[in-house]
Amino acid sequence: MSDDAFPTFETILYDEPRPGVARVTLNRPEKRNAQNMQMTYDLNSAFDHALRQPHVKIIVLAATGQHFSSGHDLSGDASKTWRDFPVVGTWANFDQPGAEGRHSREMEIYLEITERWRNMSKPMIAQVQGRCMTGGLMLAWCSDLIIASDDAQFLCTSGKMGGSGVEFYAYPWEIGPRRAKMWLLTGELSAAKAEQYGMVNEVVPRADLEKYTLDLAERLTAHTSWTLNMTKAQVNHAQDAQGRRTSMNYAFMVHQLGHAHRQLTVGAAIDPNTLPENIRQHYLRREERKKDQKATW
DSSP, X not given: OOGGGSOOOSSEEEEEEETTEEEEEEOXXXXXXXXXXXXXXXXXXXXXXXXXXXXXXXXXXXEOSXXXXXXXXXXXXXXXXXXXXXXXXXXXXXXXXXXXXXXXXXXXXXXXHHHHHHTOSSOEEEEEOSEEETHHHHHHHTSSEEEEETTOEEEOOTGGGTOSSOSSOOHHHHHOHHHHXXXXXXOEEEHHHHHHTTSOSEEEOGGGHHHHHHHHHHHHTXXXXXXXXXXXXXXXXXXXHTTXXXXXXXXXXXXXXXXXXXXXXXXXXXXXXXXXXXXXXXXXXXXHHHHHHHHHO
16 A cells, blocks of 8 residues: 555554554654544554454554653643544543533443553554653553563653553553562563563663564564454453453542542642642633633533
């Protein structure tokens, strides 16, 4: 397929750099690839495209710039709202007052859509460099393999923001319960530790990361699509049979309780006093825009 036949998106790049391999690349380097709603739905469309190509067997999730992802973009999508994007999941009523609207919205754009990506039929390899931060962890976790550069850092800032983890709560399933508790409370995990703990498959020099990942992806295409897809499905099912989805649903409800708690105690779903000043100002402006938008509906 020629490059001009590939789909184009606002916040990501799509190409097929090796036979049988599709690559989806986060492309907001000026924002350290922070994930806004536009990127969320661009990713979903790109994944759907790759899944529907019979010649594609493996998907690589990569990122431009120094860092893989700085997490969810707290500055929002400017004037865009959920109305500007296709609803993918089974929840609605996003504008309902109180906890209902936020719960429904976060089910759609965080928990359900990440679960959907985790359960894609074709295996996906995350190619992680630099910082993979908080919400960015969800993008790595929904991948089947993780190849990290030797300078990669897996950071969780949720505790510093007054929370207890991200919406797609894979911590104990990735590195075990005791290590998960320590990670959540200290916030930092090096690439070497992540590999030692079993979350990362391989750590390679930064200069070799892209070639190593693509070589691995191409090598895996030697398998039949049946072998690739069913291997993934069987291992995923083994996790689910142990209660992974049930524990995630509980953690998601705790996450929503945390938003409601902070709304009562500090007047916002995220305690703005816990944020760095530049992010705090972006967040407060986003909250003001949301109030203005609701006033005009």
